[in-house]
Amino acid sequence: MELAAGRYSYRVHVPYPPSLPLPAYLIDAAVRIRGVAGSVFNPMGQLAGVTLYVPDVKDIQVLRPGRPAAALPSGRSAGCCAFR
Numbered sequence: 001m002e003l004a005a006g007r008y009s010y011r012v013h014v015p016y017p018p019s020l021p022l023p024a025y026l027i028d029a030a031v032r033i034r035g036v037a038g039s040v041f042n043p044m045g046q047l048a049g050v051t052l053y054v055p056d057v058k059d060i061q062v063l064r065p066g067r068p069a070a071a072l073p074s075g076r077s078a079g080c081c082a083f084r
Helices: none
Strands: 002-005 008-013 032-033 036-041 047-053 058-063
Touching: none
Parallel strands: 008 047
Antiparallel strands: 002 008, 032 058, 036 047
């Protein structure tokens, strides 16, 4: 999933069964994530980003719920995986 913080975005890896629907309550929510960070490097060996590795979806705490799916801008649905 993708996590946006201000003008930056981060990839978050959470083991999650593909047979289950993505947790829609995380869309557009303010969250606190407990996990470890890993560096992402470009082909020239320069730091290009950060990836977060989270052991379980229970390690994502909702601080402020997001808007209901009906209130999201068009083109964005509860099935997408860009969380903020």
